[in-house]
Structures are given as C-alpha cells and as structure tokens.
Amino acid sequence: MKAVVYKGPFKVAVDNVPDPKIEHPNDAIVRITSSCICGSDLHMYEGRTAAKPGIIFGHENMGLVEKVGAGVKLLQTGDRVVLPFNVGCGFCRNCQRGYTGYCLTVNPGFAGGAYGYVAMGPWRGGQAELLQVPFADFNALVLPPGKKHEADFALLADIFPTGYHGAELAKVTPGETVAVFGAGPVGLMAAYSCLLRGASRVFVVDHVKERLDKAKEIGGIPVNFDVADAVQQIRDQTEGRGVDKSIDAVGYQAVAQGSPAAGGKAKEIPNIVLNQLIEVTAPTGALGIPGLYVPSDPGGVDEAAKKGSLSINFGRLFEKGLRLGTGQCNVKTYNAYLRDLIIAGRAKPSFVVSHELPLDKAPDAYDKFDKRVDGYTKVVLHP
Ligand SMILES: NC(=O)c1ccc[n+]([C@@H]2O[C@H](COP(=O)([O-])OP(=O)(O)OC[C@H]3O[C@@H](n4cnc5c(N)ncnc54)[C@H](O)[C@@H]3O)[C@@H](O)[C@H]2O)c1
Numbered sequence: 001m002k003a004v005v006y007k008g009p010f011k012v013a014v015d016n017v018p019d020p021k022i023e024h025p026n027d028a029i030v031r032i033t034s035s036c037i038c039g040s041d042l043h044m045y046e047g048r049t050a051a052k053p054g055i056i057f058g059h060e061n062m063g064l065v066e067k068v069g070a071g072v073k074l075l076q077t078g079d080r081v082v083l084p085f086n087v088g089c090g091f092c093r094n095c096q097r098g099y100t101g102y103c104l105t106v107n108p109g110f111a112g113g114a115y116g117y118v119a120m121g122p123w124r125g126g127q128a129e130l131l132q133v134p135f136a137d138f139n140a141l142v143l144p145p146g147k148k149h150e151a152d153f154a155l156l157a158d159i160f161p162t163g164y165h166g167a168e169l170a171k172v173t174p175g176e177t178v179a180v181f182g183a184g185p186v187g188l189m190a191a192y193s194c195l196l197r198g199a200s201r202v203f204v205v206d207h208v209k210e211r212l213d214k215a216k217e218i219g220g221i222p223v224n225f226d227v228a229d230a231v232q233q234i235r236d237q238t239e240g241r242g243v244d245k246s247i248d249a250v251g252y253q254a255v256a257q258g259s260p261a262a263g264g265k266a267k268e269i270p271n272i273v274l275n276q277l278i279e280v281t282a283p284t285g286a287l288g289i290p291g292l293y294v295p296s297d298p299g300g301v302d303e304a305a306k307k308g309s310l311s312i313n314f315g316r317l318f319e320k321g322l323r324l325g326t327g328q329c330n331v332k333t334y335n336a337y338l339r340d341l342i343i344a345g346r347a348k349p350s351f352v353v354s355h356e357l358p359l360d361k362a363p364d365a366y367d368k369f370d371k372r373v374d375g376y377t378k379v380v381l382h383p
Pocket residue numbers: 038039040041042043158159162181182183184185186187205206207208211225249250251252253254255256257272273289290291292293327328329
C-alpha cells in the first residue's frame with residue numbers, strides 16, 4: 001500500500017510499504033477514506049522531536065472497516081469509523097477511569113499510545129491506504145454510513161475533541177470570557193468549543209491573517225500579536241480585568257512578536273504563551289493547556305529548553321489563585337457526544353479545513369502547512 005513516510009527534517013515521501021495485517025484477534029483493518037495532517041506532525045517533520053526516519057505519519061484517521069479479527073464483537077466489515085488518535089486498551093487502570101490518552105498497556109513503559117507518533121508505541125500511522133487498529137471494539141467510534149459530514153467526522157480523531165479538551169481543562173462555563181492563544185486548527189476548535197459551551201466573548205490570538213479571519217467568522221474576537229502585545233490588547237477590551245479563562249493552543253514552538261512570519265526577526269520563545277496566560281487571566285481563573293510541550297527537544301533555544309525545562313511565573317500563578325490543566329486529550333471522553341452534535345446539525349467543525357487532497361500530494365501539503373502559507377490551515381488527505 002501507499003503511505004506517507006518520514007525521511008528526515010523537512011522531508012516526507014509517499015512510499016510503497018507492506019499492508020498491515022490482523023496480528024491479534026482484537027485487531028481490525030480499516031481502509032482509510034480521510035486522514036488529516038496535524039500541527040503535532042509538524043514537530044516531527046521539522047526534526048524537533050526524537051522521531052527517526054521511517055515512521056509512517058498519521059494519527060487523525062477515518063475509514064471503512066475492511067477486516068476484523070476473530071475476537072472483535074461489535075464492529076463489522078463495512079462500518080464507517082473514526083479512530084481517536086490515542087490507542088487505548090480499555091482495561092488498564094487509566095483506560096478504566098477514562099484516561100485513554102494514558103493507556104498503560106499499548107506502549108510498554110510509558111503512559112499513552114498513538115498512531116504514527118514518536119515515543120507513542122509501535123502503531124503505524126494512517127496517512128496510508130490501510131490501518132491496523134488494535135482493541136478495535138474499544139478504539140473505533142462508529143459513524144452513520146454514507147459520505148455525509150466526512151470532513152466534520154474526520155476531525156473527531158483529534159482536533160475537535162482536543163479543542164474541546166482545552167475548554168474542559170479550563171472549565172469554561174456560560175457567560176465567561178476566554179482568551180485562546182493560537183488560531184491553528186486546535187485553537188480554532190478550542191474557540192469554537194468555548195462558544196458552544198456558552199462563553200460570552202472569546203479572544204483568539206495569532207498573527208496569521210487567514211487563521212484570524214476564520215476565528216472572526218465563527219464569532220471570536222481576533223487579536224494579532226504582531227500589532228501590539230496580546231495581553232495588553234485583551235486588557236484594553238476587558239476594562240483592564242483580563243479574562244476568566246485562557247487556553248494555550250500553541251505549545252513549545254511559540255514565536256515572539258515580530259517573528260519572520262511577519263517579516264521580522266524575532267525568535268522562538270517557548271515559555272511566552274504560558275506566561276501570557278498567567279498574565280491575561282483574572283485572579284481565581286483557570287488555564288487549559290492542550291498545546292504540546294516535550295521533555296526532549298533537539299532544536300530547543302537553550303540547554304534548559306532542550307530538556308523541556310521552561311521558566312514560568314509560578315509566583316504570579318499562586319498570587320492569582322489560578323488553576324491549570326494540561327496533557328494529551330482523552331479523545332474517547334468526548335468524541336461520541338461531539339459526533340452527535342455534528343449529526344444534529346449543532347456543530348460543523350469542518351469550517352477549519354482549508355485543503356482536501358489526494359495522498360500523493362502529501363509532501364507539498366506538509367511543506368505549505370509547515371510554512372503556514374497559501375491559507376493552509378487544515379489538510380485532509382484522501383488515499
Ligand atoms: N493535547 C493534545 O492532545 C494535542 C492534540 C493535538 C495537537 N496538540 C498540540 O496543539 C498545538 C496546536 O496544534 P495545531 O494543529 O493548531 O498547530 P499549528 O502549528 O497549526 O498552530 C499553532 C498556531 O500558533 C500560532 N502562534 C505561534 N506563536 C504564537 C504566540 N506567541 N501567540 C499566539 N499564537 C502563536 C501560530 O501562528 C499557529 O497558527 C500544537 O502544539 C500541537 O502539537 C495537542
């Protein structure tokens with residue numbers, strides 16, 4: 001089959017690789033109809049993780065069940081399914097308590113497994129024609145048959161639940177004001193989720209015009225951090241109070257005001273958004289941090305950052321009595337409910353999708369999405 005294979009920094013290729021097989025009675029093989037490229041893939045693509053060449057990328061996968069193992073009870077050949085990016089077993093201590101992003105058995109020695117991701121276990125990615133799905137009854141979310149809502153449902157594998165997770169970590173409730181940093185797919189989904197949960201005003205911070213335009217389109221208030229300090233811009237619009245809740249949908253590759261993307265020279269500042277969340281959130285508020293931080297970053301700006309050690313203003317956090325939550329999204333906690341919002345016509349997350357392309361176009365799509373040019377916001381690949 002064809003698959004997107006990582007070749008080294010800034011290089012992927014569509015190669016021929018062996019088809020996956022049923023290796024365990026609980027496995028299913030899914031024929032992929034949609035697999036998205038994620039901002040998380042870019043960390044590997046740019047050589048900013050410990051990922052070695054040879055990984056098949058793709059953790060946002062959807063398709064039709066092609067084959068099931070003898071132990072699979074509920075799933076049937078032909079079922080249309082979307083797979084959470086987390087691989088879970090369903091029976092370990094963490095899966096049982098709903099923390100499927102921290103499964104203790106699918107990636108021995110580590111809490112958490114995923115398809116096509118460095119350090120997340122042996123699971124191959126789904127930017128390919130076929131995908132092996134372990135513990136298939138547990139991991140697959142069944143969708144209505146047909147072709148309707150394909151792009152909306154594909155986003156249930158990761159970014160819609162992850163954006164929602166950001167809102168949940170910050171416990172966003174009706175009427176609250178929120179600041180979302182990052183208007184990439186995750187940030188846009190976080191802003192969208194806050195609005196679904198009834199937030200009164202949602203500020204969305206970024207410096208990529210097309211992304212800020214999308215934030216405005218869904219009812220967010222765009223804040224361009226290259227124009228002036230983002231925290232100050234938000235204070236100016238909240239009588240100096242700041243916001244009730246804030247969300248980091250940027251992660252460790254955050255850039256400073258006046259970065260090359262805006263024609264400037266400013267560098268990456270990995271702790272900038274974390275400290276801005278602390279500053280912009282009013283006392284007693286909460287911070288949701290789905291943005292990714294890693295314990296090992298070969299390209300880190302200094303020795304500490306290379307080990308994932310960042311300086312954050314804990315004194316201010318304490319003084320303001322702020323709470324924070326972070327980590328991988330437990331997709332299974334939310335995906336069935338978010339699916340039902342899509343079916344009921346109450347949510348249409350596909351507004352974020354900018355490009356739908358055949359698998360062969362993956363190398364060019366990675367390049368453009370990585371440079372955040374030509375409006376590349378979210379790419380769905382169709383093998
Ligand atoms: N927790 C999870 O389970 C989970 C799941 C998926 C993705 N993620 C992570 O979420 C983050 C966002 O993912 P994405 O797909 O939207 O990525 P993305 O790279 O497309 O988006 C990040 C956005 O942040 C903006 N940005 C950079 N510096 C900024 C700053 N100082 N202030 C405000 N905005 C800034 C960029 O311009 C970009 O638009 C990534 O770190 C990704 O790895 C986490």
